[in-house]
Amino acid sequence: MLNDQPPSRSVFQEWIVNYIASVIDLEPEAIALDRTFHDIGMDSAEVVIMTGVLEEEFAIEVRAELPFEHPTIASFLDALAEKKLIS
Amino acid sequence: MAEQPEIGIVVVSYNMARELPRTLQSLSPDYQKNCPPGRCEVIVVDNGSAEPPDAERFASLGMNVTVRRQQNPGPSPAAAVNMGLALTRAPLVGVWIDGARLASPGLIDACARAAQLHPKPVIATVNFHLGPSEQYLSMQSGYDRLEEDRLLASIDWPRGADRLGEISTQVWHGGRDGPMLESNALFLRRELWDELGGYDEAFEGPGGGAVNIDTFTRACESPGAQLIVVGNEGTYHQFHGGTISNAPGHAMEATKRLAAEYYRLRRKPLRPVKAPRWFFDPVSGALDRKL
Numbered sequence: 001m002l003n004d005q006p007p008s009r010s011v012f013q014e015w016i017v018n019y020i021a022s023v024i025d026l027e028p029e030a031i032a033l034d035r036t037f038h039d040i041g042m043d044s045a046e047v048v049i050m051t052g053v054l055e056e057e058f059a060i061e062v063r064a065e066l067p068f069e070h071p072t073i074a075s076f077l078d079a080l081a082e083k084k085l086i087s
Numbered sequence: 088m089a090e091q092p093e094i095g096i097v098v099v100s101y102n103m104a105r106e107l108p109r110t111l112q113s114l115s116p117d118y119q120k121n122c123p124p125g126r127c128e129v130i131v132v133d134n135g136s137a138e139p140p141d142a143e144r145f146a147s148l149g150m151n152v153t154v155r156r157q158q159n160p161g162p163s164p165a166a167a168v169n170m171g172l173a174l175t176r177a178p179l180v181g182v183w184i185d186g187a188r189l190a191s192p193g194l195i196d197a198c199a200r201a202a203q204l205h206p207k208p209v210i211a212t213v214n215f216h217l218g219p220s221e222q223y224l225s226m227q228s229g230y231d232r233l234e235e236d237r238l239l240a241s242i243d244w245p246r247g248a249d250r251l252g253e254i255s256t257q258v259w260h261g262g263r264d265g266p267m268l269e270s271n272a273l274f275l276r277r278e279l280w281d282e283l284g285g286y287d288e289a290f291e292g293p294g295g296g297a298v299n300i301d302t303f304t305r306a307c308e309s310p311g312a313q314l315i316v317v318g319n320e321g322t323y324h325q326f327h328g329g330t331i332s333n334a335p336g337h338a339m340e341a342t343k344r345l346a347a348e349y350y351r352l353r354r355k356p357l358r359p360v361k362a363p364r365w366f367f368d369p370v371s372g373a374l375d376r377k378l
Contacts, residue, residue: 023356048339052346053356064339 005087007058009077012086015057016073019050033074037067044068060085092128092151094199094274095175099164099295100186101134105232106325108144110183113190115148118245121196124149130174131186132167135160162293165286172285181210181274182302184286184295188271188322189217192248197320197369198274204367204374205313207279209306211270211364213321215255222326223338225256235326251323258324266359267314269300271322279306289352297345300357307360314364315374 007015013033021028024041031040037047047067055062062085070079080086096114100107111131116124128151133139135157142154153174157167164184172180179202181195198210217235218225242250275283283305290298307314349357366375 019356023358045342048342049346049357052343052348053350055343056347056350064343 006060006084007086009081009086012054012058012080013073013077016050016054016076019053020073023050031073033077034072036071037073038071058085090125092126092175092177093179094122094127094195095177095180096127096129096183096195097168097171097175097180098129098131098183098186099134099167099171100131100136100140101160101164102136102138103186103327104136104138104140106187106327107131107140109325110186110189111145111148111152112245113192113248114195115150117149118192118248119190119195120193125151127151127195128153128175128177130155130171132157132171132174133160134164134167161291163288163291163298164295165288165290165298168295169285169288172280178277179274180277180280181272182286183272183322184299185271185324187325187327189248189251189325190272190322191251191320193369194272194317194320194322197317197367198272200369200372201315201317201367202274202276204315204365207309207312208274208276209279209303209309209312209314210274211267211303211314211316212272212274213316213318214258214269214271214324215252215321216258216324217251217255217326220256221258222324226326230326232326252321255323257321266361267303267316267364268357268359269303271299271324273299273303273306275306279309279312282309287352290348292345292348294341296341297349297352297357300345301349301353304358304360307362314360314362316364316366318366318368319370 017028017031020031023046048064051062051064051067066079067076070076112118114129116122131154133156139156140154142152145152157170168182201210202208216222218230238254242254286298286302346357
């Protein structure tokens, strides 16, 4: 069942930064919002896995291709906001 | 009563009329090096094929093959694996969660030798896809069963089985050098299979993508266990319409779903195993403990 209230952008951003930091063993402060997932150090499979995890974590549905079409954290958040998956 | 085999292999099949006979041939004494009749038994558990395999068809392979049918087959092969684990009598058991995987010709003996190197070994083998790239990619350029048959004929398989590497591609996190996500021929001692409780049937996803990764991860995380990756051997995935391997256009969605299922059940992200591994070279017999 999906959430009635979408997560806020700030909550989602904090989660995704911490998630990526844990995957690639960096401090969250080192994760730039305007760098591509690839440049940050995530390979494509890790991005797909992240999408599955965030679906479970936030009870939302996200197409697996979306983070590849919007390949930075900032642009990914914009796309999620546009789809009203985050507020 | 027949003498207890040293090695048991559990093979799960599902609608693999073309692929399963080849897989079983690749496990047979005539194909496997240093694996005479009696050393190994094979348990095939069919997980609901429209036309289940017939044991008589494999009688000519010269090995002990048992074929059983999972009575209540579901999308996940976990229960079928566990049925096979319960049936085998061997102290060392390897699992082929995907019965469409050919073994390289020294794989069984290499895994048995590797298992003697540690009291609680997790023996993993490298994963390959037949064809010029991972099959969910190559099939978009026309790779199909006919092309695969042509490739196998080009190396004169099975006589040319040592050349499987020439017509194959190692898959992502397949195991040779980097962090390893799973093994499609996973060998554990009976005691460790029992400790793990086999494959976790709470995983219901089709094809076993998440549960195979989960089992490998749990085995490696078991206290005192040691991951040993076997080099120069591996399993080679035949094209058969698998859930992820042969899923152009929705391979990412399928991977996303298995990642979600894993997170739902384990409350941690799916990750390749990064624990220190040993690397066993069965050709030289060398064991590298520094990886």
